[in-house]
Amino acid sequence: RKEVEQDPGPFNVPEGATVAFNCTYSNSASQSFFWYRQDCRKEPKLLMSVYSSGNEDGRFTAQLNRASQYISLLIRDSKLSDSATYLCVVNVGGFQKLVFGTGTRLLVSP
Amino acid sequence: NAGVTQTPKFRVLKTGQSMTLLCAQDMNHEYMYWYRQDPGMGLRLIHYSVGEGTTAKGEVPDGYNVSRLKKQNFLLGLESAAPSQTSVYFCASSYPQGAVNQPQHFGDGTRLSIL
Numbered sequence: 001r002k003e004v005e006q007d008p009g010p011f012n013v014p015e016g017a018t019v020a021f022n023c024t025y026s027n028s029a030s031q032s033f034f035w036y037r038q039d040c041r042k043e044p045k046l047l048m049s050v051y052s053s054g055n056e057d058g059r060f061t062a063q064l065n066r067a068s069q070y071i072s073l074l075i076r077d078s079k080l081s082d083s084a085t086y087l088c089v090v091n092v093g094g095f096q097k098l099v100f101g102t103g104t105r106l107l108v109s110p
Numbered sequence: 111n112a113g114v115t116q117t118p119k120f121r122v123l124k125t126g127q128s129m130t131l132l133c134a135q136d137m138n139h140e141y142m143y144w145y146r147q148d149p150g151m152g153l154r155l156i157h158y159s160v161g162e163g164t165t166a167k168g169e170v171p172d173g174y175n176v177s178r179l180k181k182q183n184f185l186l187g188l189e190s191a192a193p194s195q196t197s198v199y200f201c202a203s204s205y206p207q208g209a210v211n212q213p214q215h216f217g218d219g220t221r222l223s224i225l
Binding site for chain 1: 145150151152153154155198200212213214215216217218219
């Protein structure tokens with residue numbers, strides 16, 4: 001089993017739609033969780049950290065479920081500019097050994 | 111505010127050639143990392159450094175060497191390039207992990223092709 005697993009997609013949604021991605025992780029001792037965004041042929045950029053109580057940043061909401069070992073990302077009112085690959089990232093060690101999922105691709109169409 | 115800068119941006123090498131990729135960060139980060147990204151594989155850690163003068167192996171270190179002579183610079187070397195090392199290489203840096211939730215900041219990548 002991979003340490004971090006994501007549905008590769010693509011998720012094709014129209015503008016204005018709400019879309020959600022899930023990511024599962026295998027190490028129950030994982031402490032830190034992040035969502036990164038990666039545009040085609042660009043570097044990953046931090047979208048948001050994921051906190052135990054869940055957190056929101058504008059149209060983006062992240063949730064953590066430690067019991068089931070998954071994190072989620074909800075995007076409301078999708079914009080064309082949200083088209084990208086979303087990487088689930090988990091810290092599995094004390095030194096910040098980040099493990100990256102292979103990403104979920106989102107395509108938002110007019 | 112440059113952040114993390116990688117040079118070069120693109121390079122084509124012949125099998126057996128050597129080269130060095132340079133990463134520089136101006137955020138005073140203690141930790142620095144080198145990753146490679148291949149289709150369908152996600153980012154994989156090659157080597158990392160937790161401070162000036164210290165380096166350690168990551169998940170896929172074979173065929174690579176690194177050095178961290180200055181806090182702001184982290185060099186990745188390929189001594190004898192192989193086609194399997196064709197990839198996109200990303201450098202990243204972060205604050206130490208005294209507290210959780212310290213994200214990594216990435217450079218914009220080096221696209222390396224080995225013929």
